[in-house]
Amino acid sequence: MVSGRRSAPPLTKTDIFSLRSRRGASHCRFQKEVSVAESRQNLLQLYRFCFLMVADARKADEIFHATLREAALRTATDEPPRDRLWFFQDARWRCLEANEQGLQAEDFDVDREEISASAPSQIEKLEPEQLAIWISAAPEPQRTALALFYLDEFDHAELLSISELKPAELAKLLSDGREQFQAWLNAIRPIVES
Amino acid sequence: MRAALHRARKSEELAGQRNFDRAVAALVGAIPIPPDITEFVPPETLISPRPTWKKQVRHPAFLATGIAVAVIAAVSIFQFVERMNRFPGETTARRLLTTASSTHSMMLDPVKTDAGSLGDFFFMKHRLAHYDVPPKFADFRTLGCRVFDDEEGQRVAQIWVVEKRMQFFIFPAERDPKTGKANEFSGWRYVDQERWTGAVKEQNGVCFMAALRGSKRDLEPYISKRKE
Numbered sequence: 001m002v003s004g005r006r007s008a009p010p011l012t013k014t015d016i017f018s019l020r021s022r023r024g025a026s027h028c029r030f031q032k033e034v035s036v037a038e039s040r041q042n043l044l045q046l047y048r049f050c051f052l053m054v055a056d057a058r059k060a061d062e063i064f065h066a067t068l069r070e071a072a073l074r075t076a077t078d079e080p081p082r083d084r085l086w087f088f089q090d091a092r093w094r095c096l097e098a099n100e101q102g103l104q105a106e107d108f109d110v111d112r113e114e115i116s117a118s119a120p121s122q123i124e125k126l127e128p129e130q131l132a133i134w135i136s137a138a139p140e141p142q143r144t145a146l147a148l149f150y151l152d153e154f155d156h157a158e159l160l161s162i163s164e165l166k167p168a169e170l171a172k173l174l175s176d177g178r179e180q181f182q183a184w185l186n187a188i189r190p191i192v193e194s
Numbered sequence: 195m196r197a198a199l200h201r202a203r204k205s206e207e208l209a210g211q212r213n214f215d216r217a218v219a220a221l222v223g224a225i226p227i228p229p230d231i232t233e234f235v236p237p238e239t240l241i242s243p244r245p246t247w248k249k250q251v252r253h254p255a256f257l258a259t260g261i262a263v264a265v266i267a268a269v270s271i272f273q274f275v276e277r278m279n280r281f282p283g284e285t286t287a288r289r290l291l292t293t294a295s296s297t298h299s300m301m302l303d304p305v306k307t308d309a310g311s312l313g314d315f316f317f318m319k320h321r322l323a324h325y326d327v328p329p330k331f332a333d334f335r336t337l338g339c340r341v342f343d344d345e346e347g348q349r350v351a352q353i354w355v356v357e358k359r360m361q362f363f364i365f366p367a368e369r370d371p372k373t374g375k376a377n378e379f380s381g382w383r384y385v386d387q388e389r390w391t392g393a394v395k396e397q398n399g400v401c402f403m404a405a406l407r408g409s410k411r412d413l414e415p416y417i418s419k420r421k422e
Contacts, residue, residue, distance in 0.1 A: 044232070048225045061228060115210050120217035128225040131218065152219040178214060 282377030302338030
């Protein structure tokens with residue numbers, strides 16, 4: 001189902017305008033109801049989410065556009081997405097499918113280490129791409145949980161809704177993720193004792 | 195829970211975890227957005243507005259539920275009204291209306307008198323106590339009468355009067371099977387069957403029914419206008 005959608009070309013401004021004109025007056029009414037600035041911010045966060053999930057700028061770009069195209073098509077048929085969570089849910093499944101077709105991370109027990117007090121300084125030295133590679137290599141649903149949590153965009157209920165996890169599951173995945181990430185950090189950016 | 199949260203906030207472990215999370219979130223925030231996306235992001239939202247109650251009501255599921263509830267309510271009201279109109283002896287009254295529709299004058303003994311005087315006749319000849327015609331119909335001239343046993347073995351008196359070829363039936367009121375006491379009801383109750391309409395009244399454990407071929411409207415003037 002998703003494979004057909006992923007091959008769609010990026011949505012252009014012309015597409016959006018043509019779809020918008022088909023929707024007519026009802027579209028204008030709801031434009032006023034949601035903050036434009038918030039909408040822009042959400043959509044940029046959507047790209048970041050895609051990037052964290054696939055760790056590939058080109059793929060993230062494609063998924064971002066495919067999700068927007070789907071939203072625009074739904075809007076044109078008077079069935080616009082219910083809320084901003086829809087965008088992340090839709091993008092999530094596209095990312096998972098995209099990941100299935102690429103190189104797969106091997107299953108192995110990842111080392112864990114306790115969170116270090118110097119972790120923030122270790123993280124500062126990282127590039128965003130490195131973080132994305134680490135998160136995208138995590139198994140599902142930990143990958144989704146980490147990507148959504150570190151977007152710092154959602155409250156607890158929204159996180160559970162998008163990730164389709166139970167509170168205890170989400171907490172464990174995040175807790176494990178922190179310790180595993182700390183172990184990885186220690187491996188690539190060892191703490192230098194002064 | 196509040197105490198647990200308060201204690202946790204003070205712990206170094208939580209502070210370290212929060213710093214860790216903030217650092218990772220800051221790194222995520224530093225993910226560069228490609229220029230084409232920054233330029234492209236449509237200035238308006240594609241998210242639907244919060245649905246209003248008017249829109250929700252038009253949803254097929256709500257419509258279907260509403261229609262179902264309306265149908266159930268209509269059936270319930272219909273049954274309630276029907277139950278309100280029921281009275282003890284209604285079944286017998288309906289059966290007697292069927293009898294009325296198939297009765298020929300030759301089946302009755304010719305008697306030409308006032309209907310009110312037949313109460314004594316029924317008592318004297320057939321030992322039927324309280325088989326009286328109510329004063330409203332007592333002055334009507336009769337063509338004939340008879341006493342017969344109905345399907346349930348009850349003694350029924352039938353009187354044919356001149357007025358609109360009306361028929362009167364006098365029969366025992368329905369009784370409580372446990373106590374044997376007659377189930378009383380007040381006033382006149384209407385019943386119809388096969389284009390015949392009857393007005394039934396109970397008194398002293400005996401029901402009187404005036405029946406004619408027609409509707410309730412044809413019978414009502416006799417019930418309402420004539421004095422008791």
